[in-house]
Amino acid sequence: xxxxxxxxxxxFINEIIASIGGIxxxxxxxxxxxxKKSPADILxxxxxxxxDILTLDYFSRDKRRNxxxxxxxxxxxxxxxxxxxxxxxxxxxxxxxxxFRTAIKGIKNVPDSGSVIxxxxxSGALPLDGIMLRLALLNEHPSSRDIRFLIEDYIYHLPxxxxxxxxxxxxxxxxxxxxxxxxxxxxxxxxPEGIQGISKLYKDRYKVQRFGRGGVIRLAIRNRxxxxxxxxxxxxxxxxxxxxxxxxxxxFGLPYIPVTxxxxxxxxxxxxxxxxxxxxxxxxxxxxxxxxxxxxxxTALVSGYNESLRGTIQNMINELLASR
Amino acid sequence: xxxIKNQKKRVAVTGAFGFIGSHLIPLLxxxxxxxxxxxxxxxxxxxxxxxxxxxxxxxxxxxxxxELMKILKKEKVDTxxxxxxxxxxxxxxxxxxxxxxxxxxKVINACSASKVKRFVMWSSTxxxxxxxxxxxxxxxSHKKRGCPGFSFxxxxxxxxxxxxxxxxxxxxxxxxxxxxxxIVGPTVDNIFTSLLLRNYVPVVMGYDPLMQFIHEVDVIxxxxxxxxxxxxxxxxxxxxxxxxxxxxxxxxxxxxxPVPYFALKNVISFLWNGQLIRYPxxxxxxxxxxxxxxxxxxxxxxxxxxxYSSLEAIKNxxxxxxxxxxxxxx
Numbered sequence: 001x002x003x004x005x006x007x008x009x010x011x012f013i014n015e016i017i018a019s020i021g022g023i024x025x026x027x028x029x030x031x032x033x034x035x036k037k038s039p040a041d042i043l044x045x046x047x048x049x050x051x052d053i054l055t056l057d058y059f060s061r062d063k064r065r066n067x068x069x070x071x072x073x074x075x076x077x078x079x080x081x082x083x084x085x086x087x088x089x090x091x092x093x094x095x096x097x098x099x100f101r102t103a104i105k106g107i108k109n110v111p112d113s114g115s116v117i118x119x120x121x122x123s124g125a126l127p128l129d130g131i132m133l134r135l136a137l138l139n140e141h142p143s144s145r146d147i148r149f150l151i152e153d154y155i156y157h158l159p160x161x162x163x164x165x166x167x168x169x170x171x172x173x174x175x176x177x178x179x180x181x182x183x184x185x186x187x188x189x190x191x192p193e194g195i196q197g198i199s200k201l202y203k204d205r206y207k208v209q210r211f212g213r214g215g216v217i218r219l220a221i222r223n224r225x226x227x228x229x230x231x232x233x234x235x236x237x238x239x240x241x242x243x244x245x246x247x248x249x250x251x252f253g254l255p256y257i258p259v260t261x262x263x264x265x266x267x268x269x270x271x272x273x274x275x276x277x278x279x280x281x282x283x284x285x286x287x288x289x290x291x292x293x294x295x296x297x298x299t300a301l302v303s304g305y306n307e308s309l310r311g312t313i314q315n316m317i318n319e320l321l322a323s324r
Numbered sequence: 325x326x327x328i329k330n331q332k333k334r335v336a337v338t339g340a341f342g343f344i345g346s347h348l349i350p351l352l353x354x355x356x357x358x359x360x361x362x363x364x365x366x367x368x369x370x371x372x373x374x375x376x377x378x379x380x381x382x383x384x385x386x387x388x389x390x391e392l393m394k395i396l397k398k399e400k401v402d403t404x405x406x407x408x409x410x411x412x413x414x415x416x417x418x419x420x421x422x423x424x425x426x427x428x429x430k431v432i433n434a435c436s437a438s439k440v441k442r443f444v445m446w447s448s449t450x451x452x453x454x455x456x457x458x459x460x461x462x463x464x465s466h467k468k469r470g471c472p473g474f475s476f477x478x479x480x481x482x483x484x485x486x487x488x489x490x491x492x493x494x495x496x497x498x499x500x501x502x503x504x505x506x507i508v509g510p511t512v513d514n515i516f517t518s519l520l521l522r523n524y525v526p527v528v529m530g531y532d533p534l535m536q537f538i539h540e541v542d543v544i545x546x547x548x549x550x551x552x553x554x555x556x557x558x559x560x561x562x563x564x565x566x567x568x569x570x571x572x573x574x575x576x577x578x579x580x581x582p583v584p585y586f587a588l589k590n591v592i593s594f595l596w597n598g599q600l601i602r603y604p605x606x607x608x609x610x611x612x613x614x615x616x617x618x619x620x621x622x623x624x625x626x627x628x629x630x631x632y633s634s635l636e637a638i639k640n641x642x643x644x645x646x647x648x649x650x651x652x653x654x
Contacts, residue, residue, distance in 0.1 A: 055527065055570070055582040073571050073635060078460055079534045081568075156456035156613070159530025159585065166532075176459035180618075 027279065027323065030140060031101035037090035049087040053164055078148065078177070079166040088168060089135075095128070096135050100234060100278035104140055105320075109228055109282045112143040115182040117220055118189040118228045118282070121208050121313055122197030124235035125244075125258035127151070128273065133189045133230065134169055136280050147187035150178060152194055157253045175219065182223045189230075192216050192306075195255050199244055205236035206321060208314045214299075214306040217288075221296040226285040229309060231316035233324070234278030239263075279320050283312060332359035335551065336401040336440070338383065338431060339408030340365045343512055344446060347544045348405070349373055357552070362399045364392070365408075383408055383427035384419060392434035403442040403551065404435050409483070411507075411514035413476040413607070415599045421479050428483035432490050436497065443487070443499040444550055449560055451481045451503065454533070454613040460566075461618035464558050474606020476515070500550050501558040505617060508641035509540030510648075517641060518602065520578060521649060527569060529582035531612040534566035539632035539640060549628050559626055560617035565634040569611065576642040585612070 037045070074082040096102050110116060120133060130149035137145040150173035156162035171177050173190070181188050191197060196209040220227050244256040263270030286309065295301055335352060337345050340363035352358045353373040363369060363378045377399065381391050396404070408431075409424055428445070435443055452462050453469035470481040484501060491497045506516045519525060538561055546561050573580045583591075589608055595601045622628055632640065 052570075053530070053532075055529070055580050071574075073567065073575070075534075075566070075568060075571065077566055079566070079568060153457045159528075161530075162456070163530060163532040166534075172457070172460065174457070174459045176461065176463070180461060 027103050027105045027281075028107075029101065029103045030097055031103075033097045035090065035093050035097060037093070042090040042094055045087040045090050049084060052084065052087070053160055053167075078171045078181070080148070080169045081167040084167040085169065092131055092135055093139070095273075096132055096139075096278075099273075099275050100132070100238070102132065102136065102234075102278040102280060104136055105279070105281040106284075107136065107141055107282055109284055110137060110141060110145060110187070111226070111285070112145075113185070115185050115223070115225045116147075116187040116228060116285075117178075117182070117216060117225050118147065118187065118230050119216055119309060119313070120189060120191055120230040120232055121206075121317060122191035122193040123200065123205070123232065124198060124273070125239040125241045125260065125263075126271065126273070127191075127198050128238065129232045129235050130170060130189060130191070131168060132235075132278065133232065133280065137187070145187055147189050148181055149189040150191070154195070154253070154255055175215065178219055179223060182219070182225055190216050199256055199258075200236075200241070201244070202236065202240040202242060205240075206233075206317050208310055208317065211306050211310045214302040217302045217305045217309065218296040220286075221288045221291050221302075222293055224289060224293075226287045227309065228285050229283040229312045229316060231281045231283070231313055231320055232278065233280075233317060233320045234276045237276035238273035238278075240274070277324065279324065281316050281320055283316055286312075332357060333403055333551070334358070334360040334362070334399060334401050336362035336364060336396060336399065336404045338364045338381075338404070338406050340378075341367045341370055342407055342409075343411065343507075343514075343540070344544060344547060345405075345407045346370065347540075348407075348547050349376065351544065351548050352551070355552075360399060360401075362395065362401055364395070383430060384422040388427070389430040389434050392431065393437050396434060396438035396440055401438070401440055403444065404431065404440050405547065405551070406431050406443065406445040409446055409448075409480060410476070411512075412518065412602055413474075413515060413604055414602075415596075417475040420475060421482075424479035425482035425486070429486045432486060436490070436494065441498060442554065442556070443497065444547070445483070445487060445499065445501050446547075447480055447484055447501050447503045448477070449503050449505045449536075449562065449615060449617045450477045450610065451484060452615050452617070453477070454609045454615040456613050458614055460534070460614060461616055462560070463618045464560055464621055471606050471609055474604055474609070476604070477606065498556045500556050502546060502550065503558065503560050503617070504543055504546075505536045505538050505560070505562040507540055507543050508537045508637050510640060510644040512540040515603070515607065520572070520576060520641075521645065522578070524579050524581050525573065526583050526588060527573075527580040528588060528608055528611050529584045531585075532568045532570045533610075533612060533614050534568050534616060535572065535634075535638075536562045536566050536616040537634040537637040537641075538563050538630060539637035542630040542632060542637075545631070546622075546628055549626070555626055557621075557625070559622050560619060561622055561630075562617050562619045563630040563632055563634045563637060564619065566616055567635055567638060572638055572642075575639065576645060 134147055137147050148169055148171045151165055151170045155165055192211040193209040239260050241258045241260055243259040246256050249257045339345055349361055352361050353375055361375045363376055364381050366382050369378050379395050381388055451468045451470055453471045471477040487499055491499055589605045593605045596604045
């Protein structure tokens with residue numbers, strides 16, 4: 001009973017916060033949130049996920065080959081596997097709430113429904129920001145928005161990585177995929193900095209790199225979709241990259257091998273992120289309703305918007321950095 | 325409408341007693357709008373049909389073009405359905421090249437010489453090639469990259485190119501290309517269904533591409549649909565929905581044996597060169613990356629809706645898989 005009251009109270013407070021809305025919304029810490037899953041469940045889920053992707057359970061499958069597996073197939077058209085996501089969700093929630101103690105600002109700027117493009121800075125040698133943005137909107141947005149984040153091609157050259165990212169809701173970044181998602185009224189998260197963003201060294205942290213050739217702006221104009229600038233703070237400190245090795249990386253099909261304080265010196269353990277405090281801010285939507293579809297071909301206009309969007313995100317980052 | 329009523333269609337089918345042909349011909353035989361079916365194959369007819377006349381022409385023989393021309397003229401054929409393509413890779417790749425790539429060239433030439441009005445060809449979505457930088461849904465306008473080194477696909481790609489080349493030089497040449505994705509169903513036999521007949525299927529470790537299927541009934545329907553309505557253009561024929569390889573294995577109770585790519589590639593190349601298996605290493609690309617197609621043009625422009633979704637089609641195949649193996653054992 002008291003718990004119910006507590007949640008009601010929380011809801012009420014949230015509603016007040018929400019009613020202020022928009023830019024006035026305060027930075028809201030989420031680290032007090034309880035995670036439903038126990039540590040054993042989280043580790044169990046991870047182990048199950050690893051076993052599933054390595055396909056190492058075939059010996060046990062052999063024994064029960066003739067039994068009917070009744071778990072439903074729940075896979076969307078881009079390969080998001082709800083069953084698989086549930087296995088690793090506990091771990092990512094632990095990272096989000098307890099490890100990174102993420103604070104959120106301006107989540108009401110993301111509309112409750114309809115297609116939307118969230119454009120964010122990209123950072124951290126191992127990109128965790130996509131899944132964190134997804135989790136923020138899934139868990140903290142009032143209407144629990146299920147967005148897809150677009151990732152670079154090179155992930156799909158690698159074994160395991162592409163499959164894993166696909167199953168937890170990533171989509172290969174290309175115009176066809178983005179337009180298909182937007183046509184279906186889905187939200188997408190885009191990192192126009194691409195590899196330039198995640199491969200920054202620690203000394204260059206929080207300097208937003210070039211925004212490609214303005215593909216995001218053209219996508220928004222063509223499809224009449226608002227862009228929501230977003231800033232993610234903290235990922236740079238999670239993986240402070242001192243050097244990057246490019247030569248040997250080619251052998252493994254990677255764009256670079258990061259060298260941090262812990263990696264590769266501590267082996268795979270060094271791949272664990274450092275527990276920095278994360279902040280995610282969603283800015284006010286940029287709308288392109290007044291433009292015509294043909295304006296997408298106007299390179300001067302597109303690069304103007306592109307540069308101003310980059311500036312907006314850089315400002316948001318600077319403000320957040322000053323506030324912490 | 326009147327033209328269709330008065331003038332009944334006379335259809336020639338190459339590769340007539342392959343899977344699609346042997347199901348399509350009985351359908352055409354019952355339909356009053358068709359007055360003649362000319363079957364061209366090297367196999368003799370496995371069934372009887374009222375309107376059927378059979379000719380034994382080997383497309384790989386040098387005289388095939390003139391033979392075909394004579395037949396098409398004599399029978400006053402107005403539509404030719406070109407189905408002489410293989411569903412399984414075979415070791416004799418030179419022969420396949422002669423049949424599929426050069427054979428298509430000969431068929432087109434014979435068609436134009438004997439005033440065949442319409443040309444319908446079967447192809448596969450494998451001609452797009454499986455690449456990590458493919459969009460999840462390829463449209464008809466996407467570049468066909470094929471799969472270099474995998475002649476099974478390259479020959480089909482060359483056949484398509486021969487048609488496109490000819491069409492660009494002859495404006496009045498009406499053609500239809502139906503590019504089917506992986507066909508599954510209770511009876512069809514192709515590269516993918518025979519792979520899944522095993523209890524243990526080697527898979528590329530760390531890759532789990534999304535696959536797309538079309539039911540065999542839908543494939544035969546789409547050919548009939550195109551012939552009935554005289555639709556032209558190129559179409560990707562695929563059902564809605566995708567399903568990852570791992571889920572197919574789970575549904576079918578098949579045990580995937582994960583092998584790292586470099587090991588699997590070398591073993592398969594070795595076995596293929598020794599003619600011990602039916603799969604060349606090029607097929608592994610299709611077990612690594614996506615090559616799914618967008619069926620919007622099929623639905624909107626052609627107006628054809630597949631009856632089975634990808635999942636229903638593969639479930640239908642997996643349901644009959646065990647019975648199929650019994651048949652093979654006898």
